[in-house]
Amino acid sequence: MTVGAQVGPDLLPYDEAVAQFDPVIGLEVHVELGTVSKMFCGCATEFGAAPNSQVCPTCLGLPGSLPVLNRTAVESTIRVGLALGCDIAEWCRFARKNYFYPDMPKNFQTSQYDEPICLDGHLDVEVPTADGMRPVRVEIERVHMEEDTGKSLHVGGATGRIHGADYSLVDYNRAGIPLIEIVTRPVEGVGSLAPEVARVYVTALRELMRTLGVSDVRMEQGSLRCDANVSLRRLPTDPLGTRSETKNVNSLRSVERAVRYEITRQAALLSSGGRVVQETRHWHEDTGVTTPGRSKEQAEDYRYFPEPDLVPVAPDRAWVEELRAGLPAAPGTRRRELQETWGLSEFEMQSLVNAGAVELVEATVAAGAPQEAARKWWTGELSRNANAQGVDLTALPMTPEQVARVVALVDEGTLNDKLARQVIEGVLAGEGDPDEVVAKRGLAVVSDDGALIAAVDEALAAAPDVAEKIRGGKEAAAGAIVGAVMKATRGQADAGRVRELVLERCT
């Protein structure tokens, strides 16, 4: 897949950039855990609730309030760590990251600093190349726990950002939602594949979170957020170059685009004798560029120190082993099993993975549909709908069971493909189950031969020249009559049966 190659005065064409420089990337992924309550208090975590309706003294940071650690969040983090092959710390602590910002109720974030709960793991991914799939091991440095901040809404001004805004509103519903941060080691030696590696890695991580059931990982809702670090060096043997950290990368596609953009931007700077500034940059989805944020060279000093309001976390070894034993099969393993069972090519399997449809297809098959049909609907009609709405497949209001039912209706001849698409449209529009939509919209295929024969005869009579050709042995001419019949029955006939009848009537 090639993503739009942006080239401008300050950018070097991508091929030139990667011919001159060796890119190194690092990814920091924040995942909101799908716990019922927040990290340090009992408040609900539901997305989209009325502003400041899911708050209490603790997540508002009121004077005197204290945090209490959410055990389920710790459990989810350990499961993520185990699935990534990390060591689970026998003893770790939270720390305070001190900085002032209006969406931080305490003006410090309770996070982990030098004592994270998970260390030293990896995630193996496969990157599509012209020569087939290339395996890449992405090393994980750490996975740690922290709390989310509130959300600022800057009103007025042109940018929607704080500078230039007339005033700002803060919603603290998000403050205190459990987050984990998964930090990779520098990914070296992937050369020009760096942007694809970034996308494939985040895709695989998202799939892993979903398989573990620890998060709904919806990038568009911010429950998975990615910061991409990019640096360049002349030779793979050179020390690492100065990096930029790009934030606000809110879709899988933009992960790849942002890395690619940074490579071309930094390459242009370096090749013209400039230097890369270590800084935070902001990705703009609409224009496809990054712009500078705050410079790390004048960065804030976070004055980390151990959080005195919480006791150290010392996960019991027996508990950790219990969690390890309860891990589901890794998505990679499960994928290979499915690929084999279903007899799919690499490409077919990869399309399913890229569409985020593996589990959905699996569930649809479990509900009785053949895999071919299940794949066809999820990667076709349903993916188109999801893309049009800008949401993930899982966010569509249609269940695998309902898709299986549509497949069954097609198989038994009640629906043809065209009608099936209308049924799906009805289900997505909230008109009810497939059967209800069929009934309400009157969509069943006309299967009464008497009615069809009448329609066929009528069509033949209306086009005597065509009828003559068919009678003369030109079966291909039957298509025109079939088309006319389908039109007359508003698509509710089984085209195959109509064709049989046309030929029958012309002998």
Add this chain to the structure above:
Amino acid sequence: MSDTDLTRLTAARTAAVIAAGEASALDVTEAHLKRIRAVDGDVHAFLHVDADGARDAARRLDARRSAGEEMGPLAGVPIALKDLIATEGVPTTCGSRMLEGWLPPYDATVTRRLREAGLVILGKTNMDEFAMGSSTEHSAYGPTHNPWDLERIPGGSGGGSAAAVASFETPLAVGTDTGGSIRQPAAVTGTVGVKPTYGGVSRYGLVALASSLDQAGPCARTVLDAAMLHAVMAGHDPLDSTSIDAPVPAVVEAARAADVRGMRVGVVKQFSGEGYQSGVEQRFREAVSLLEELGATVVEVDCPAFDYAMPAYYLILPSECSSNLARFDGMRYGLRVGHDAAASAEEVMASTRDAGFGPEAKRRIMLGTYALSSGYYDAYYGQAQKVRTLIVRDFQAAFEQVDVLVSPTTPTTAFRLGERLEDPLQMYLADLCTIPSNLAGNASMSVPVGLAPEDGLPVGLQVIAPPTADERLYRVGAALEAALGDRWGHLLIDEAPELSLNTTEAAL
């Protein structure tokens, strides 16, 4: 019983009088409200008197009692709370302009437990701003005066709670102790103050100064009263992760037993000599001899790391405090300064903090910000934590030899208002003997042991027990109190001069 009689009773006796029907909870409450009206103009122990809330609570209690309901051992007894303890709908200022007018939307766990036990909350007491100080002179609302001598400090930061108890405005008060803020005021006002083991009393709803050091505890005129309040306040709280999940030590039983026979008492070698007032040392030595007479064995104990307690404390406390006080920024509650259309959020935060914090709060925020900053952390905060470990080890070694340690609570008696205000280091020395217990998290008490001959002002003796052995404090404190009471024929507080009664104070 006359109003004066009702205010002179101990908490234990007050509860008994109410239980016997000799006075109602409302009578008791009214007597104390009247006393506050009469003397608090001079003492200034209270920042807020919640007369209506107190009367309502007393009436409800009386109604429940007449309905035959079983009541707790302190039901109907009035109490005052240090003004950093969250009280729903009742002002909680922490002695700071920063929180002027703030009404907490919730009760601290301590507040809730007191209400549930039937204590009647009279109001909120004065304190050094955000509990930083040893004289209550750093309150944004003016100092509290020592009832023994109105020209002198009542100690701090909890000078309001100690002075309220010492001036018979309330039989009980709650304080908090980060480096001595319950014990040092108790010592200089001739009252009893206890810092329970760290984690013994929930910190939920106590506006934090230094989270790893803060601990709430009782202020009272007798050791038994302190024990009874301790028993009500303490106990595990799931809302405080650092709260101890174990039964409360048997403090009331220990106070009733008042028995030190066979106990091994260690005198801390480091807390004597230069800087200690002669009358303080004299009364302390006499009290130690008395303990020996009562059947304890006394030895001297060397705790060399205690010499570094003060510098370590003044790195750890400001570090935690700089972070804890960061939330006061004018964004969500409390004071907001410089808010106009042109000002950025950052500018409003800066103006608010500049206007809202007093000089001592600013000093400690600056110290802590510096101590935690990158490149200095190891040399300051990190090193201080190592000293803290050494102090814990000194205590552990000491408690292998003895059951409790004793020292003067504070090197001098109450100093004059203004005397140390311009000299922070002199001010900090008032907590020299009390700080090690906060760093180690163990239990400590100050109990009155007489008046210094040279100035006639109260002297306190500090008893220190290992973590979770709080009951030992009460055995020693109650034994001393009883023996001294036998000798004097009354409590030390009964020797305090009569305060002039101001009857023109506006009705509350």
